[in-house]
Amino acid sequence: MKKRTLCRRTVCLKLLCVALIVTGVLFTTLQILDVSTEERRNEQRNPPMTQCVPILRPTPASRGEHYNNENKERENSSCKAITNIFFLKTHKTASSTIMNILLRYGEFHNLTFALPLYNNSQFLYPKYFSASFVDGFSARSKDTYHIMCHHMRFLLTEVEKVVPANTFYFTILRNPVSLMESSFSYYKSTDSFIRAKSLEDFLSKTSYYYRGNSHARNIMTFDLGFNHNGKESPKHFRLTGKMVEATYDLVLITEYFDESLVLLKDALCWTFDDVLSFPLNTRTNSTKLTISQETQEKIKSWNQLDWQLYVYFNNSFWERVEKFGKERMQREIEELRKRRDQMSKLCLQNTAVASKIRDKSLIPYQSGKAIILGYNLKSGLGKAEQLLCQRLVTPEIQYTNLLWAKQRKSKFSSIKSWIIGVRRPK
Numbered sequence: 001m002k003k004r005t006l007c008r009r010t011v012c013l014k015l016l017c018v019a020l021i022v023t024g025v026l027f028t029t030l031q032i033l034d035v036s037t038e039e040r041r042n043e044q045r046n047p048p049m050t051q052c053v054p055i056l057r058p059t060p061a062s063r064g065e066h067y068n069n070e071n072k073e074r075e076n077s078s079c080k081a082i083t084n085i086f087f088l089k090t091h092k093t094a095s096s097t098i099m100n101i102l103l104r105y106g107e108f109h110n111l112t113f114a115l116p117l118y119n120n121s122q123f124l125y126p127k128y129f130s131a132s133f134v135d136g137f138s139a140r141s142k143d144t145y146h147i148m149c150h151h152m153r154f155l156l157t158e159v160e161k162v163v164p165a166n167t168f169y170f171t172i173l174r175n176p177v178s179l180m181e182s183s184f185s186y187y188k189s190t191d192s193f194i195r196a197k198s199l200e201d202f203l204s205k206t207s208y209y210y211r212g213n214s215h216a217r218n219i220m221t222f223d224l225g226f227n228h229n230g231k232e233s234p235k236h237f238r239l240t241g242k243m244v245e246a247t248y249d250l251v252l253i254t255e256y257f258d259e260s261l262v263l264l265k266d267a268l269c270w271t272f273d274d275v276l277s278f279p280l281n282t283r284t285n286s287t288k289l290t291i292s293q294e295t296q297e298k299i300k301s302w303n304q305l306d307w308q309l310y311v312y313f314n315n316s317f318w319e320r321v322e323k324f325g326k327e328r329m330q331r332e333i334e335e336l337r338k339r340r341d342q343m344s345k346l347c348l349q350n351t352a353v354a355s356k357i358r359d360k361s362l363i364p365y366q367s368g369k370a371i372i373l374g375y376n377l378k379s380g381l382g383k384a385e386q387l388l389c390q391r392l393v394t395p396e397i398q399y400t401n402l403l404w405a406k407q408r409k410s411k412f413s414s415i416k417s418w419i420i421g422v423r424r425p426k
């Protein structure tokens, strides 16, 4: 009798396991197939991930490690490379270039990314971030993610659910004047900008054109999780600055991109090779505007919250450079540029508009009135160089797609081994 009950329990348990697996597979399939109406509406902001680049296996040479002994020196030094990283990818701030550095580092060091759900590269932006927007997230998976670096509207309590406690937080800010010129061109077809004849026209009739969306006003403040139509007072500016300072270990400045990379390299205890990058998401000169002094002032005034934030962190950035040592900074920038030059000679044939990019998987997403440039690689590269060069110029959407596929594949392999383990007779 007892044996039979035991037997029935074992059968029940097995059935339960099978049911769970079937539900899991169904759920995953539904997740893949589901493109909700809201996601479709957000396509402008959250472009679909369609293009694919081949998954290749990284080697030390493809990591760039054959160019110098720096990695060996690092191995002997006391500082240990930081691998738990959160990067708040702010909009139109060169954040895609920084992101490419993180994606490459993570891929080549087999780290795990907290990626957005399939088909949404921006964690359902402009909604506030929620841990449930992370692909495969469960409360138990918390300590499994190393890097999180996609666009989002920041919410600390939710991010903390996803990343480990010792995570390094950083972000990047850009002068709101050039940022808004860039946004106006890139987001020209969004609500607030679509009817404006020019940036000047928009700025002279903001109460008529502005529809409240973040791309048109104080976008950095919005991305950082604050009210982008909020109060403008010295007390408010100071408080926001202090709050950001308390959350982020480092705030980079777009205008001082190489100085920023050197500080980042130092803070993460990484090497020059780790922070090598080529500018991504750049526009043709034909889609850039020259901004008069008067318009610059209007932009600052319209984006006062962003402007004050920028001034605050521009100051703290230079204090940090001072601490780092100005001469040392100069030396390291020279070294970084030398290596970037070498890499550029090795990899790049030219920059090109979409129609002139030979490898269609390397075409960057195009938006609004902006003509976004990509790269053609040199032909005849060795296998390892080909991989490194290709990754250096792989746009965000394609790279995310690739990592998504890689992580899904490894998750499916673990489930498969678990099923085989359950089935194997004792």
Ligand SMILES: Nc1ncnc2c1ncn2[C@@H]1O[C@H](COP(=O)(O)OS(=O)(=O)O)[C@@H](OP(=O)(O)O)[C@H]1O
Residues within 6 Å of the ligand: 090, 091, 092, 093, 094, 095, 096, 097, 178, 181, 182, 183, 254, 255, 257, 278, 279, 280, 281, 282, 283
């Ligand atoms: N290395 C470096 N240094 C300085 N500026 C750089 C760099 N890399 C990219 N960029 C400029 O950053 C703008 C694109 O920003 P993002 O990649 O953050 O855009 S996006 O929000 O992800 O669409 C875009 O600015 P605009 O050309 O003014 O639009 C890029 O030219």
